[in-house]
């Protein structure tokens with residue numbers, strides 16, 4: 001039996017535009033998905049601990065046609081199963097064991113569908129654990145490459161390498177198309193996360209941006225502008241100019257809003273953080289609902305968020321320099 005874990009992430013800059021080849025800079029935070037894998041005779045049995053209502057756990061035997069008998073929507077179960085099944089396929093292929101069967105348990109403290117990359121963390125940890133259980137030790141870059149295939153498949157062909165590379169490597173990273181690099185020297189960012197308790201559908205939001213970009217030249221220009229902003233943001237980050245990083249995060253939120261992926265609750269959390277003198281604040285991830293990330297050395301933004309209607313949870317997020325690991 002093997003357990004692997006992988007971290008969540010926030011985007012300092014560049015989500016959505018990264019899908020079209022612009023650069024992005026996500027960074028890993030200290031919240032993790034854990035996936036435990038044990039080989040079994042045949043079939044795959046999956047226990048998704050976090051897809052629970054009132055303590056019932058979803059147990060789903062993908063070798064049967066049974067539906068799990070719980071009060072969670074079919075689409076939520078199907079999506080969760082999609083990530084796990086694709087990750088298992090990747091692990092079987094990497095180990096040359098196409099028939100391998102598994103018992104799998106997924107758990108963690110990353111809110112689902114909230115822009116913190118729970119999908120990538122689950123895919124990364126599942127591939128690392130399942131290959132290790134089959135006796136194959138993949139390095140973090142190989143895990144990232146395979147986990148990207150998982151997101152690509154589940155998000156219907158529209159995904160970047162950013163989330164999966166960041167979760168596999170840890171720390172701050174830069175992704176532009178197939179070019180994935182770690183950014184050295186970033187070890188202390190005063191990150192604060194606000195969570196509205198909701199979620200966005202990553203696939204649908206990405207498709208929505210594709211539509212406006214194809215339809216309006218100004219939206220295509222907005223995507224290009226995000227790319228320019230990310231290049232400046234990366235420079236400021238490397239130079240340790242956190243004030244400039246914050247300013248550019250604010251502009252990035254505005255440009256994401258222009259692409260239609262913000263929401264009332266995300267905007268009100270962003271403004272609560274700014275009113276409390278955060279250096280910057282923006283939504284993180286696909287948007288629609290979920291999380292914002294702010295930059296604030298004081299406790300003020302955290303306190304302001306905790307009193308903001310619509311903000312269900314606010315917490316400090318320490319940068320996690322460690323990526324995927326065996327527990």
Ligand SMILES: Nc1ncnc2c1ncn2[C@@H]1O[C@H](COP(=O)(O)OP(=O)(O)O)[C@@H](O)[C@H]1O
Pocket residue numbers: 033048049050051076078079080081083106107108111112113114115116117118119120122200201202203285286
């Ligand atoms: N712990 C988990 N257990 C089961 N499924 C999970 C878990 N974490 C993530 N997932 C899957 O990932 C989906 C969320 O991914 P996504 O919409 O990309 O948002 P994000 O990656 O920002 O959390 C969930 O709906 C679920 O299908």
Ligand SMILES: C[C@@](O)(CCOP(=O)(O)O)CC(=O)O
Pocket residue numbers: 014015016017018019113114115116117118119151158159160161162163202206284285286287
């Ligand atoms: C919108 C996007 O740039 C990031 C999605 O992040 P998340 O799944 O919402 O955490 C999509 C992608 O890069 O694959």
Ligand SMILES: [Mg+2]
Pocket residue numbers: 117118119120163202
């Ligand atoms: Mg995701």
